[in-house]
Amino acid sequence: MIAFPPCKINLGLHVVSKRSDGFHDLETCFLPVPWTDILEIIPATQTSFTRTGTTIPGNDADNLCLRAYQLLATSHNIPPVSIHLHKVIPTGAGLGGGSSDAAHTLRLLNTIFNLNLSTEDLMNHAATLGSDCAFFVQDNPMIGRGRGEVLTPVEVNLKGKYLVLVKPDIHVSTAAAYSNIKPATPQHELEKILNMPIGHWKELLCNDFERTVFAQYPAIGSIKAQLYEFGAHYASMSGSGATVFGIFDSPIDVSQFSQHTVWTGLC
Ligand SMILES: C[C@](O)(CO)[C@H](O)COP(=O)(O)OP(=O)(O)OC[C@H]1O[C@@H](n2ccc(N)nc2=O)[C@H](O)[C@@H]1O
Ligand SMILES: Nc1ncnc2c1ncn2[C@@H]1O[C@H](COP(=O)(O)OP(=O)(O)OP(=O)(O)O)[C@@H](O)[C@H]1O
Structure with a gap:
């Protein structure tokens, strides 16, 4: 099964306060943008992760797609998969591409293995992988507060722009x-x-x-x-x-x- 994880831009971004866990509370509007990676996941006899496209700093073993898989493999005992990521979104660019890949991995696994996880379940899992991750569980404009994971839908009228x-x-x-x-x-x-x-x-x-x-x-x-x-x-x-x-x-x-x-x- 294939997904096209989009990136995001921030319309306004306020850093409101520093928290005791070292993170910051913020207020922003996340807008999804259809500049996408390509993510394929298929059931396999052994779990593997392969990658094409633009380079991603760090080891493949730490890739957020694998970390998202491992999260659900531990909590839901899902079988091995083969994951292929074709990277298009620039990395570490303020576009949340890695977070989107992680959230879309959770979404694909939920569908492929009929895990019946709700949007809220998926968002809770996603938030453990990164502050921006929960937003990508749904691809709609959202106001983000807290660390970025407290989300409220918002209308943004940019039709035709x-x-x-x-x-x-x-x-x-x-x-x-x-x-x-x-x-x-x-x-x-x-x-x-x-x-x-x-x-x-x-x-x-x-x-x-x-x-x-x-x-x-x-x-x-x-x-x-x-x-x-x-x-x-x-x-x-x-x-x-x-x-x-x-x-x-x-x-x-x-x-x-x-x-x-x-x-x-x-x-
Ligand atoms: C700047 C934004 O892109 C705005 O959308 C995000 O807040 C960044 O989110 P992200 O890349 O998912 O960030 P994470 O991977 O969770 O955190 C990276 C680092 O950024 C800092 N960080 C991140 C989010 C947040 N609300 N407060 C923070 O202080 C922390 O030092 C953390 O160690
Ligand atoms: N699938 C992935 N795609 C991109 N980066 C990944 C991925 N998996 C892990 N990473 C790591 O996450 C880091 C941040 O990647 P990402 O592209 O999500 O940054 P960003 O959210 O756009 O930028 P910032 O964190 O500056 O806001 C990268 O430097 C990389 O080491």
Whole structure:
């Protein structure tokens, strides 16, 4: 059975407080984006993990697909599987690709082996694999709070708009990005801003990571400025970077970003 794990972008991201477990409470809107990996899982006599596509740092034995399998293999005694991942989504880019692969592994295993796990069960398992993972159990826009795993559905009206995602060849450490931030209570209600016409977003919808990340990597801030120059209604960094996205009325010529990895498509 095959799945197409999507990535996400963050529409607004506030780091609200530091918790006693070392993580941070945040408030963000997760928006799924159809820039996808390809994940195949089939029952087998022995469990294996193979990979093609773009490179993933670290050992295959630690891949989140295998960790997701091992989680359900332990709790639900499922038989061995052969997992193949074709990696397309840039890794460690603020796009949550690894988290999506993990969540989609849980979803596929639930279907293949008729485990009858509810969405809530799957989200609880996913949250143990990463803060962004629970969001990918359903592929709908969500407000994320807590560590990112407390999810509330939200309407985001971007129908007919074009998205451009630009990923420069810069790696920002998520843990370091969190530790460089001074948490603060958000000044505006996120749902209210998302309900406003997109013209208001530029002033009101902020990603708290941008200030410190742009100071360290000015090239990331320059991409955001360029997206506005090219007519974006709204542009922002996603997650802790380094991907920057822009929202446009119509397709733009993305060849101007040819030195970076780029995805473009309808929202
Ligand atoms: C920046 C975001 O992409 C926004 O969506 C996410 O919060 C990152 O989520 P993620 O990549 O799934 O993060 P995890 O793999 O769970 O955590 C990586 C590291 O980021 C920090 N971290 C992550 C999430 C969170 N709410 N608070 C944190 O402080 C922790 O130092 C943690 O060790
Ligand atoms: N299937 C996978 N795809 C991508 N990365 C994986 C995978 N399995 C494990 N990883 C590890 O997870 C790390 C983060 O990957 P991912 O692409 O999810 O980052 P991200 O969520 O986009 O970025 P960030 O954590 O900076 O927000 C990688 O550096 C890699 O070592």
